[in-house]
Amino acid sequence: MGRSPCCDENGVKKGPWTPEEDEKLIEFVAKNGHGSWRNLPKLAGLNRCGKSCRLRWTNYLRPDIKRGKFSEEEEASIIKLHSLLGNRWSKIASHLPGRTDNEIKNFWNTHLRKKLLQMGIDPNTHKPRTDLNHFLNLSQLFNNGIPNPLNSDHLKLQAEIAKLQLLQNLCQLLNPTTAIPTTINNNNGLQNPNPSQFQAGSSSTGFAQVSGFEDGDKIKANKLEEMGSFDYVIQPENYYQLPPLILESPDGSTSNVNQQIESIETNPLCFSTNSNSPTPSSSIFDSLESLMNDDEASGSYWKNILQSTI
DNA sequence: AAAGCGGTCAACCGCATGGGA
DNA sequence: GTCCCATGCGGTTGACCGCTT
Structure with a gap:
């Protein structure tokens, strides 16, 4: 042949x-x-x-080609679809009217990959990069290899790492393929990967929802192959909906971090091309960057979490 | 001014896939 | 079931452009 x-x-x-x-x-x-x-x-x-x-x-x-810069909504859609579909550019393109697979592939390789890397997110797995350990390396530099809890730089780094841990949890929840194990029985007895800090509440259907797929569409959640393979069933709802976040604070206190989580919750990232669905008031990147830049979020609770884990 | 460099993106290459004979 | 062909798809290449030195 x-x-x-x-x-x-x-x-x-x-x-x-x-x-x-x-x-x-x-x-x-x-x-x-x-x-x-x-x-x-x-x-x-x-x-x-x-x-x-x-x-x-x-x-x-082709006359229906949409040229020009990608909008923030398109960016968010591409990132979300890539987290679900991987490098299947034509599938991703089919959810972005007027955009070609080639265009999306180029945009991903030249812009979005770098953007995610800068945010400390692995563009292949859509999880926090494992080399975030460079923070720990920095900590070692500051402390000559020996962590010194009294060193203010060390405390700052601990606060940063605490925020990164929060970010990691957020990413896991924002990424349905990693959020699923907390809400779906997949016959493998999966458990919440980080039960000590967050619980993901079940949505009414128990599924994260993404626009544009056909009812009953199945995609392989291959990102979770290492945790056990299962089919991820797309529901016909029009937009991706974040599962409610429940922060388990030992002292029950609230913080700016909580408020910002709430802010992200109440502004779910939407990917629908359906004009009836809600549109995001700001991008998820803005929310996360704002969270990362919040000095007040490095309160004692977050340090405590870290001091118990480092 | 010009060489070097990096980013961007159109186009190519080769493998995969589906359908008809 | 097998072969062949057309098309789809994703990775890669290379020309072009703007910025820096």
């Missing part, structure tokens, strides 16, 4: 398309549709292979 040759014809042009070639392709498709891409170049009078014509059309010339 041989692979069909596509671009092995002699003299077939490669490289950037000229405006004349674009015009020929647009004109031909407008009149005849693309039909067989293999035969199209000959019929349209183009010295290109069919594959090249198809790519040029689907990625650039």
